[in-house]
Amino acid sequence: MGRETLLTVLLLLLGGLAVQPFALMPRRQCPGEAPQIAERRAWLQLWLPIVPALLVAAWLCGWALQESDPVHDRADPGMLVAACLPFALIALRAALRAAWAILRQPAELPICSTGLWRPHILFSPFLARALDEGQIRAAWEHEQAHVRHRDPLRIWLAQMATDLQWPWPWARERLDTWLEILECARDDEARSRGASGIDLAAAVVTTARLASSPLGPQAPRWLSPVDAPLLGDARSLQTRVARLLAPLPDSDGAHGWLRHGDTAVAALLAAMAGIAAASGAAYGEWIVHLLLEWTWAI
Numbered sequence: 001m002g003r004e005t006l007l008t009v010l011l012l013l014l015g016g017l018a019v020q021p022f023a024l025m026p027r028r029q030c031p032g033e034a035p036q037i038a039e040r041r042a043w044l045q046l047w048l049p050i051v052p053a054l055l056v057a058a059w060l061c062g063w064a065l066q067e068s069d070p071v072h073d074r075a076d077p078g079m080l081v082a083a084c085l086p087f088a089l090i091a092l093r094a095a096l097r098a099a100w101a102i103l104r105q106p107a108e109l110p111i112c113s114t115g116l117w118r119p120h121i122l123f124s125p126f127l128a129r130a131l132d133e134g135q136i137r138a139a140w141e142h143e144q145a146h147v148r149h150r151d152p153l154r155i156w157l158a159q160m161a162t163d164l165q166w167p168w169p170w171a172r173e174r175l176d177t178w179l180e181i182l183e184c185a186r187d188d189e190a191r192s193r194g195a196s197g198i199d200l201a202a203a204v205v206t207t208a209r210l211a212s213s214p215l216g217p218q219a220p221r222w223l224s225p226v227d228a229p230l231l232g233d234a235r236s237l238q239t240r241v242a243r244l245l246a247p248l249p250d251s252d253g254a255h256g257w258l259r260h261g262d263t264a265v266a267a268l269l270a271a272m273a274g275i276a277a278a279s280g281a282a283y284g285e286w287i288v289h290l291l292l293e294w295t296w297a298i
Helices: 003-023 035-066 077-103 125-132 133-148 151-164 169-192 195-213 234-245 253-298
Strands: 111-114 120-123
Touching: 003 035, 003 077, 003 125, 035 151, 035 169, 035 253, 077 151, 111 151, 120 125, 120 133, 125 195, 133 151, 133 169, 133 195, 151 169, 169 195, 169 234, 195 234
Parallel strands: none
Antiparallel strands: 111 120
């Protein structure tokens, strides 16, 4: 069997097997944290089940770098393909949904940030006429926060990671939790840049009314994974408005945690991937040989 073909099959098989058990993890509550910190923790929880698959991929790439082409070990191609077929279908579903999110037209939302590489803000004239100057500025600052953090791209990647954990409902719960916390974090960032919490709350309520009005733009039944809207999850509207009417919480320590925490996580993942690749190059040959012999014996 060709090395690249076998590598693809093993990536689907072993990567899928690595993801599925971790996709069963329930989401953890993080009460009492600043939204910026809670948002980043929820983001990490969303990606945690994918990390084992990434380490498996690094290990297999290390194996492939030193493996001859074609691979001379005995293998039953039919057995390998049949074993990886369920995971291949999950990966194909995730890829198709990700492609559709890019190719489709932007959702008709009153205001949202859209675009993966160069995000920009879409502001409906229906909404602009319904808001005063302060409310427009508050809504604009919220969406500018989405643009600064490239949230449309992050939402697209998060949806893809969630789709790779299909069909377990806990993955969707982690995504919904992150999206809800994300809106609170962007609310706080907008308020820290001078937007009034009262104006932002009024803009959120007006957006919710306009999105449900038969005279205005209709909100889709499910939000596209590429758009970052002002409204967010309508189910948490009351809690969000109450939070916006309260004083802005102190978040002085959040920025330092985010700066050092992101660096530490990136360094840890890079080190783990390097170790996995080196282990695959050193020990991958005999482990893959045992796996192929096992499929042949079956």
